[in-house]
Amino acid sequence: MPEFDLDSFKKTWQEQPVQPKYDNSEILQMLNKKSRNYVKYIFWISVVEFLFFSVLGLFYFFQEEESESFRKVLERLGAQGSAEVEDNFSHAYLAIKILSLLITAYFVLKFYQNYRKIKIEENLKGFITRIIKFKKTVNAFILISIVLLLLFTCVLIAFIFYTLNSQNIQPTQSNLIIIIVGITVSSLLAVSMIWLYYRLVYGSIIKKLDKNLKQLKEIDLQEN
Numbered sequence: 001m002p003e004f005d006l007d008s009f010k011k012t013w014q015e016q017p018v019q020p021k022y023d024n025s026e027i028l029q030m031l032n033k034k035s036r037n038y039v040k041y042i043f044w045i046s047v048v049e050f051l052f053f054s055v056l057g058l059f060y061f062f063q064e065e066e067s068e069s070f071r072k073v074l075e076r077l078g079a080q081g082s083a084e085v086e087d088n089f090s091h092a093y094l095a096i097k098i099l100s101l102l103i104t105a106y107f108v109l110k111f112y113q114n115y116r117k118i119k120i121e122e123n124l125k126g127f128i129t130r131i132i133k134f135k136k137t138v139n140a141f142i143l144i145s146i147v148l149l150l151l152f153t154c155v156l157i158a159f160i161f162y163t164l165n166s167q168n169i170q171p172t173q174s175n176l177i178i179i180i181v182g183i184t185v186s187s188l189l190a191v192s193m194i195w196l197y198y199r200l201v202y203g204s205i206i207k208k209l210d211k212n213l214k215q216l217k218e219i220d221l222q223e224n
Helices: 006-014 024-061 065-076 083-117 124-166 173-223
Strands: none
Touching (some): 024 083, 024 124, 065 083, 065 124, 083 124, 124 173
16 A cells, blocks of 8 residues: 655645636626625615705705805995895805705716616626716716805805995905805815715725726636
C-alpha cells in the first residue's frame, strides 16, 4: 500500500479548478432584481415626499405666515408693508410652491417609468444604459430642489429691495447687513439640510446601485 503523502494531497487539492458558484446569467438576474428594488425604493420615497409637501402646501395655503415674516423684515429696515407688495410676494411664493410640486410630480413619474423599464429580459447594455440614465435623473431632481430654494431666496431679496426703492427708504448699513446675512445664512443652512437629506436617503441607495453597475460592466466586458 503506497504511503499517504499529505503535502502532495494538499497541493493536488489546491490545483483543482474552482467552479464558480453562479454563472454570468444568474449573476445578471440577481443584479437586475437588486437594481429594480433600489429604483423602487427611490420611487416610493419620492411619492412620500410629494404627498408630504402637498399636504404641507395645502396647510400653509390658508396661513399668512410668509406675508407676516416679509412684513417684519420690511419693518426692521424702516419700510412699511403695503397690501399690493405683500399680495405680489404671496403670489410669487405660491407660484414657487406649485412649481416645486409639479417638478416633484414629474420626477415621481420619471422614477416610476424607469422602474417599469428595467426588466430582466432586457439585454445587458440596455440595462446598464437605463441605470446610468436613472442616476442622472436622481441627480437632476436633487439639483433642481436646491435651485428652487435659491430661487425663493432671490425672490425674497428682490421684493425687499423693490419695496425699499419704491418708498425711497435708505436703511442703516447695520440693519441691511443683518438682514442680508440672516437670509443668506438661513438659505445656506436650508441648502445644507437638503443636501444632507438627499445624501443620506438617496445617496445610500445610489451607492449600492453604483456597485451593481460596476459588476454589470465587468460582466459586459467578459462577454465581449
